[in-house]
Amino acid sequence: MNKKTILAILPLAALLAACSMPPSQADVEKATADMMKNSFQAKGIATLDRLEQDQANATCLQADLSGKPLDEKLAKAVEEASMKTIKWPSDGKFLGDWKEGEKIAQSGRGLTWTDDAKQANGGNCYNCHQISKEEISFGTLGPSLYHYGKLRGVSDPNAAGSKAIVEYTWGKLYNARAYNACSQMPRVGHKGILNETQLKHVMALLLDPNSPVNK
Numbered sequence: 001m002n003k004k005t006i007l008a009i010l011p012l013a014a015l016l017a018a019c020s021m022p023p024s025q026a027d028v029e030k031a032t033a034d035m036m037k038n039s040f041q042a043k044g045i046a047t048l049d050r051l052e053q054d055q056a057n058a059t060c061l062q063a064d065l066s067g068k069p070l071d072e073k074l075a076k077a078v079e080e081a082s083m084k085t086i087k088w089p090s091d092g093k094f095l096g097d098w099k100e101g102e103k104i105a106q107s108g109r110g111l112t113w114t115d116d117a118k119q120a121n122g123g124n125c126y127n128c129h130q131i132s133k134e135e136i137s138f139g140t141l142g143p144s145l146y147h148y149g150k151l152r153g154v155s156d157p158n159a160a161g162s163k164a165i166v167e168y169t170w171g172k173l174y175n176a177r178a179y180n181a182c183s184q185m186p187r188v189g190h191k192g193i194l195n196e197t198q199l200k201h202v203m204a205l206l207l208d209p210n211s212p213v214n215k
Contacts, residue, residue, distance in 0.1 A: 044113035055078075085178070093200065100201040101205030105132075133146055152165045174189030
C-alpha cells in the first residue's frame with residue numbers, strides 16, 4: 001500500500017472510529033441543551049430564561065446523570081445556600097386566610113404563554129398532594145398533607161411551641177431545597193411563583209385549626 005493510499009484512508013478510519021465510540025457525557029449534555037434551546041421559543045410571559053439552570057438544578061442533574069446519590073457534603077452546601085434565599089414574612093405574621101389558600105392550591109394557572117402577567121399565579125398544590133378531604137382529584141407524587149397541622153400538634157399556630165413547625169412549613173414552601181437538596185417540589189417563593197400574601201394563605205390552609213385540612 002503506497003503512501004497516498006494510506007493518507008486517503010486515515011480520515012475515513014478516524015471517522016469510523018469516532019462513530020463506533022459512544023458519546024461522552026459532556027457531548028450528551030450539550031446536545032440535550034441545544035435541543036431544548038432549539039425546541040422552545042419566547043412567547044408572552046414564557047421566556048427562554050426558564051431554560052437556564054441555577055447551581056442547585058445543575059448539581060442535582062449531574063447526580064441524576066451519574067446514577068449516584070448526591071455527595072453528602074455537596075448536598076449540605078446546596079441546602080445551606082438554599083436556606084439563605086428564604087425571605088421570612090415582612091410583618092412577622094405567617095398565616096393568612098385558609099379559604100384563599102384553598103383557591104390557590106386548586107389553581108394551576110400562571111407562568112404559561114397564554115397567561116396574563118398581571119394575573120395571580122396558582123400553586124397547583126393538588127397536582128402532587130392530597131390536602132382537603134373533600135377533594136377527590138389529587139396527585140400522589142408528594143405526601144398527603146391532610147391533617148398537616150393536626151398531626152404535628154399545631155392547635156394554635158401562634159403558640160411558642162408551634163414556632164418550629166410554622167417556620168419549617170414556610171421555609172419548605174419558599175424553597176424546599178433548603179431541607180432536601182434535590183427536592184422536586186417547586187420553589188414557589190424563591191422562584192416568585194407565589195407572593196408573600198399568597199404564601200400566607202397557603203400556610204393557613206395547612207396550619208389553621210379552622211381549615212378543613214385539620215378537621
